[in-house]
Amino acid sequence: MNEMDFAASLGGEFRGMQDAGWSTQITAADVRQELDTYLTRDSQLTTAEYRIVLLLYCQLAEAGGVYESIKNVMGVITAVPYNLWPFRELVRVRKQPAAIIGPNANKTFRDLADTAKAIGMPRLAKLLANAFRDDIRNGIAHADYVIWSDGLRLRRRNGGNVYAISHEDVLSAVVRGIAFFDILQDHNRTAMGFYNPPKEIVGKFSGNFPMPWTVHSDPVKGTFSISGSSPGPVTTPAYLRQVEITDRLGGKVLAAFPRQGNSDDEITINGIEAAGYEPHVVPLDPTGFADLLKQVEHHAMQDDRRTKENGLLIASPFGFVQLADSSALDDLLPPPITEVLFDEAEGVSDRPADGG
Numbered sequence: 001m002n003e004m005d006f007a008a009s010l011g012g013e014f015r016g017m018q019d020a021g022w023s024t025q026i027t028a029a030d031v032r033q034e035l036d037t038y039l040t041r042d043s044q045l046t047t048a049e050y051r052i053v054l055l056l057y058c059q060l061a062e063a064g065g066v067y068e069s070i071k072n073v074m075g076v077i078t079a080v081p082y083n084l085w086p087f088r089e090l091v092r093v094r095k096q097p098a099a100i101i102g103p104n105a106n107k108t109f110r111d112l113a114d115t116a117k118a119i120g121m122p123r124l125a126k127l128l129a130n131a132f133r134d135d136i137r138n139g140i141a142h143a144d145y146v147i148w149s150d151g152l153r154l155r156r157r158n159g160g161n162v163y164a165i166s167h168e169d170v171l172s173a174v175v176r177g178i179a180f181f182d183i184l185q186d187h188n189r190t191a192m193g194f195y196n197p198p199k200e201i202v203g204k205f206s207g208n209f210p211m212p213w214t215v216h217s218d219p220v221k222g223t224f225s226i227s228g229s230s231p232g233p234v235t236t237p238a239y240l241r242q243v244e245i246t247d248r249l250g251g252k253v254l255a256a257f258p259r260q261g262n263s264d265d266e267i268t269i270n271g272i273e274a275a276g277y278e279p280h281v282v283p284l285d286p287t288g289f290a291d292l293l294k295q296v297e298h299h300a301m302q303d304d305r306r307t308k309e310n311g312l313l314i315a316s317p318f319g320f321v322q323l324a325d326s327s328a329l330d331d332l333l334p335p336p337i338t339e340v341l342f343d344e345a346e347g348v349s350d351r352p353a354d355g356g
Contacts, residue, residue, distance in 0.1 A: 004082075004201055008205065008206065009072035010073075010188045011188075012067075013025055013066070013068050014084065024065040024066075027063070028060065028065070031059045031060050032060065035053065039175075050147060051147065054140045054152075055140060057137070057174050058105075062105045063181075064105075066184065066185075067109075067112065070112055071086040071111070071112060071115065072086050074115045074119055075115075077251065077252065077253055081204075087103055090102075090108065104141075105132055112128045113128040118251070119251065119252050120277055120278040120279055124276070132177045136152065136154075136165065136170065142157065151166040152165045192224055193217060195215045195217040200212055201214075202236045202238075205228070210233055210234060210235050212228060212234055213228035214228065241300055241301060242317075244295075245301050250280030251280070252279060254280070254315065255279055255280040255315040256280070256313070257284050257312075258284070259289055260283060268326050277329075292313070296319075302319050302320055302321070303318045303321040304319070306321050309324050311325065
């Protein structure tokens with residue numbers, strides 16, 4: 001939908017001092033490795049080591065600079081320009097005493113989950129809401145806990161009933177948070193690899209006019225660069241086609257245009273929702289449906305990856321296509337880099353998708 005803003009989002013935090021050693025993503029990567037030093041050993045953790053694991057878990061949850069990449073990538077769906085401060089609206093300003101307070105992990109992930117819901121991805125929203133346990137993070141951060149034989153006891157000094165979380169459940173939460181962090185890092189590294197060798201893209205970057213840009217990922221030097229120079233706007237047929245498609249998605253990943261009174265279209269929409277998507281739904285009477293098909297033809301907005309068939313008219317970032325039923329949705333969206341198995345009771349697990 002906007003490859004330039006997508007490419008820029010892959011790097012996460014990028015503002016302020018740009019000299020070496022100023023990105024908090026370095027800290028997050030160090031914390032991730034330090035967790036391994038404790039969790040991969042055969043011997044049982046001491047209480048002191050257990051406490052360190054919990055503190056490191058909190059730091060991983062608070063690594064907002066890393067999770068800025070998700071916020072900006074989801075912004076691409078709603079045509080929001082790349083933002084150097086994607087969580088700026090969550091910052092709280094206190095007058096007395098004067099202070100500028102950044103969002104904690106609870107607010108950050110709630111915002112990410114709300115954004116995922118808004119772009120029509122409720123399954124992703126559920127995963128984001130459960131990536132890290134708020135009660136564990138809050139208890140450790142505010143020293144409202146006791147490590148005891150039956151588990152992690154949370155006092156909840158700010159009110160509410162006290163309770164204990166078994167050591168097994170605490171470990172499950174830590175592993176879940178690590179898995180989420182690793183999945184995100186793996187996704188971003190893989191996506192950056194698409195820009196080696198360098199790729200030229202004509203598009204808009206962070207609210208600028210469309211122009212040619214060069215995106216380059218150099219795995220040897222460990223660099224990721226975006227460069228461009230243009231005296232004025234430049235467009236291509238592919239760029240203009242994408243603008244037309246994006247305008248009809250309604251700020252969501254998918255848009256559905258059911259035919260008036262067609263029960264099969266409603267069944268297909270129900271199947272799409274069961275798969276974890278909430279499409280932007282625009283019911284059309286026969287005249288409106290025919291007009292939209294003419295626009296699709298005029299602007300060459302067809303998704304040519306699939307053969308024509310009769311069914312529900314769907315728009316994705318790849319264009320318009322008619323689906324006979326919701327089972328064809330798997331062919332419409334790209335296969336995942338990593339498959340995430342979500343369960344409300346057990347959290348998430350990850351495993352490589354077929355092919356890598």
